[in-house]
Amino acid sequence: MKSIVSKGKAVKLQVTVLYVGSSLLAPLKNAEREISREYKLDLRVAAYNFGSPLNQHEWSEVDHDLAASDVVFVIHVMDGENAARLVPALERYRERHHAVIVINCMPELMRMMRMGSLDVGTFFRDDSTDKKKRRGEGETRGRGDRERKKSNRAFQFLNAAGSWVSRQAGGRRIGNLSKGRHGHGHYLKLVDKLPTILRFMPTAGRLRDVKNYLYLFCYFLQPTPRNIRSMILFALKHYVKDGRLRKLKINIPAPEALPSAAIYHPDAPKLFETFEEYRKWYLRPSPKSKLQSSKAKQLALDADSTVGLLLMRPQVVSKTTKHYDALIHAIEDEGLSVIPAISTLMDNREACQNFFMDTSKSPTSNVQRPTSKIRTTDKGQPTMDKQHSRVSQIVSLTGFSFVGGPAMNDSVASSAFLRNLNRPYRSAVSLDTQSIEAWRESLTGLNPIQAGMQIAIPEIDGATEPFVYGGISATDVEPVALEDRCQRFARRLRRANRLRRVPRSELKLALVLFCFPPTKGNIGTAADLDVFPSVWDILKKLKADGYDVEIPASSEELRGRLLGGNSETFGATANIAYRMDADEYRRLCPYVDEIEPEWGSAPGRINSFGNELLIQGLTLGKVFLGVQPTFGYEGDPMRLMMARGGAPHHGFIAFYTYLTEVMNVDAVIHIGTHGALEFMPGKQVGLSGACWPDRLVGELPNFYIYSVNNPSEGSIAKRRSYAQLISYLTPPMENAGLYRELAALKDLLLAYRQTTDEREREGLFHTIEEYSRTLNFSAGLPPPPPAYRLPKFNRFHSVPKRLDPI
């Protein structure tokens, strides 16, 4: 960023805004332009995203701008490291800055706020000495006291307005939020009430600056381009005191307000405050509308084909919605309807309640399909149809927890609400604290701040599908969509939706087993799980639930058919369900060119036979029971020694190509902890279309039954292969107990303990010593560290050949 050269006699002014997120930059740049033009000023608004820690170079730029600033805004900064550097910088330029306006920041930054007579740092100090004094001397009644009371109330309000986020988070310990008072309600009220309150506040005295602050806060809460322009102008007008602006007549409009909860649609002329209004508009007859094709029309706002989206309010208010717009259109292009609801920062429940749930008692007008019958007769689980949900899936684009906002998460309240609504909950990510370019170039993907805030926390609420769908370019001022990601995400939503809409007897499923190391003996590798009886039970329940599946007579028969079949013919570990010749593979898999440099030309040597790639598995009606190939480098010392893996091998790709392109299954269910798909190369979280797990799983809904005691590897599957985890219990545990000679040894020890006769004790002791030695027990102090043991003898005279080359 270069400084603007002052032109002619234009008054030179600088405002620096340190903010977090992607909604403010565009309105700020707009304000810079408009104010400069309208008032013939040379105004520079320097803006920096403080969402993640800055490096030395970035920081020196910030420092440079702070040194030249008349007014500084610090907004939503929660990063401790940045704050630690910012506080001394603000001290350093104290004389230079006419005002430092701090909004919703951590307390150490709130204390740096200075506007005219309002100096929050001093106020905190005054306040504490004040209290002590009062306690010591007793209160004096009268005018002074009333004044103080009034100003205290104002300060309390200021405090509430300025730092609710940090105060709540600071005071919060895990768990108590759900019991305690909810702060988000507070926030909503603030949005609505503030302008009214301001009218009754005095404009003189100490309270004048408090009032000014609240004005600025009002503008900020509704960050429309006009309000942000007003916010900047307001600060300049009231606080740049050195005469530069004296001659100008500055008019600042009152804050404009938009509803706090509403439905937004990029094609609509306005926000809708009720679902009915939105519905009327959505179903409008319009020649241009996308909903004119008869199929789409039939689907329009049908509760089983509508995606409920949760949008960030500031983003909509500030009109920086290109990324939302593109995603909404991408979803509609897949034949799904949308209800994009504006949610507040702190709590999504109200928006869901208002717009995603039909609270009227009358049944919905949806056509009853045969499948819904089965759904409502399920025992045990209350079904969602009673809730009259208007949506079939919920996608949060807020990047925050469902209840709690940016600085905390009330996962208890979240999951209780979502359980009641009973629709899958997805949380997709827009890059807020790193640029699209940085993400694209990064080998790791999302930076730590986003991985923590936008992935880990929503997961605690039950979110799945952490898709990156948009972000802000380093050269841009507002977020845009990543078109290919939006399309893939939208298609995943459509595929997930199929599982609801299509009669279950028509759905095709793949159950995928693991086999590691790849020998027949290991088919059905899964931590703590007896896989074949598990699969057999699942198949039976699938059939009972209406899926078209053939059930072998027993789990042993199932295993026998999978291990046996034609496996011998092909020298394979398991039965071969399909043979994909190299030409078909090339035709169906778009990545062959990227694989061949690494694994040779297709079909390669793994999972292949002649010119064919072998798909291991068993077809049971519309259910395919497959065996996932392994990494393929286990038996290859050259590949094992490579620091970085590249592409998966042809056989691995062919397996998933078979599922998606040949059999065209509707969903895949991976069985047990764990397989190789989610560990294929690519970014660690926030994948791109070039990452292998993303390519392999494609648009396929992925369910993964997973050991409950392995949350770490499970989370990798969730993030890198978009898996919906279903946890399974670990086996029963018992004490190991003692057996055979060990039990006998214990008896000897107890006998020694109980014997009083000295001779007898000595005899017993010798027996014990001897016996324990034969049992290889060493008693006494811990042994000394073992000396470096040289190989006892030549180590290589009988290394057995391993089984099964496949």
Add this chain to the structure above:
Amino acid sequence: MSSQPGKSLTEAERDQRVLELFHQLIEVEQRLIPTGLHVFGRPTEVGERADMLRMIASFDRPEAGVRALPDLVSENLGLGSYDALLKSASLNQSRVLEREQVNNLVSAAIHEFLQGGSEVAVSLLERTSNINRQDSMPVFALLEQISKQLETNNEVEALLRALRGEFIEPGPGADIVQNPAILPTGRNTHAVNPYTIPSTMAFDRAEAVAGNLLKRYLAENGRYPRAIALVLWGLDNIKTQGEGVAQAFWLLGVRPVRDSLNRVTEVEAIPLEELKRPRIDVVMTVSGIFRDLFSPTVLLLDKAVRLVARLDEPPEMNYLRRHVLEQVGNDVCRFDDAVARVFSNAPGNYGTNVNFMVTDSQWERDETLGDLFVTRKCFAYGRDSQGCAVEGREARAEMDQALGRVEATYQNIDTFEIGITDVDHYFEYLGGISKAVETRAQVRPSIYLSDSLSRDGRIRSLEETVRLESRAKTLNPKWYEGMLKHGFRGVAEIESHVSNTFGWSATADAVDDWIYTGVAETFVLDEAMLERLRTLNPHSAHSLVGRLLEAHGRGYWDADVNLLGKLREISGSLEDQLEGVA
């Protein structure tokens, strides 16, 4: 252990020897082990639930207002704190009896609970141990809830619901003793917010474990280790809220600092006067999974290292600083290079491949496994002096240097459920790094594991742990019969335990001969057993025998010649069976 035959011991010495043996036996006896496998959707067989419930009742659970039963009993009997009782029982026979008294009362209460319910158990404890009803009631309320939850299982139902497009509730991931809130299963397991770790409790618990680790090394070597190589995984750090991370902090002598949002974003040095020992140089290898799930923590660990390296302290009290300064001085390398201590895989890659190379018998030279470990794990993470992110910079020379100074290797273990021979990941990491140290430092390091779920934060050597696992699991009829109930898969489990045990030979030469002999006698030379194995799963049975022969072939097992002959014969006949010759 040399027992010096002929030289007679004093009575006190004899008593002490017997007491120690007794503790070793009790350790095996009371080890919790899985007694089978899970079948998705089926409730746990009722069977013997007493041991698990007693274990669950042995921990304070402040979040549920529950105190540990042994503590309640010990305190109310006037025996003082149970922790103190555990500590003194290792040295004192009368305290052993008191400990047994406490344990017996707890067991009796659990037994009563299973027979007659909470009320009966509470009354019993009131009578026998003077425990107020309001103190013991919450314990049994928890056990009652857990028992109830174990009687039903909705996992398949949850899968069907997910397939129908319904919401799957989130739930924590852990084992049931650590966190009974994992019940019911059939939920969407989640990790933790990385900014919350290490929790205050984890940091407190880690102090004891890190202290024990250093004490043990000190006792064996007469001084503190100058450098320790740590393995950090996502698994235990999620389940313990960061105890492994906290242990690293303690070794370095730093504490986490929370910001106003209660997030751990900083560290500060614990003053040496307070620490009362030198700061240890810590070389951290984090799994690819840890790197991904705890990316802010990776930065924090790197920050801690940089902070300690810059402290103006005497070199004999700050080994890390000493090493960094030496390296900067000798090699004229940059501070950023000399201070690299947090290593992981190349971005987007996972694992060391040491397990693959071992289980597939693909290595020839001893040092290959250590080199492979370094090849896969020599990518430095953190931030450089300019504050720019280091996203996996290949730093092989730096890692070689750092490992060359290491004197002990260590990994935190947090659970009974995943033991060091249950999966191949423990030997690929802790074994792999130990082998890497061995060739770089020209001496085999002391290798330790903790048992962070134990009440006293126990440290064991690798050899002790392998023995314990072998006795409590692989060679224990209760364990393998439990597995064999599951037929085909059970045999594969047994084979995999033997292979993973073999992994500890390959990487750390930490397996006694008697363990292999025991495996051979139990599973191969016992004809009835061999018949069962080859009927249930001939493939795995064949692999198991092959693995034993390989252990001998590679020099890890000094086996009897006759025994070997029989193994070869059996291996041949299994091969014939598989090829359909017999």
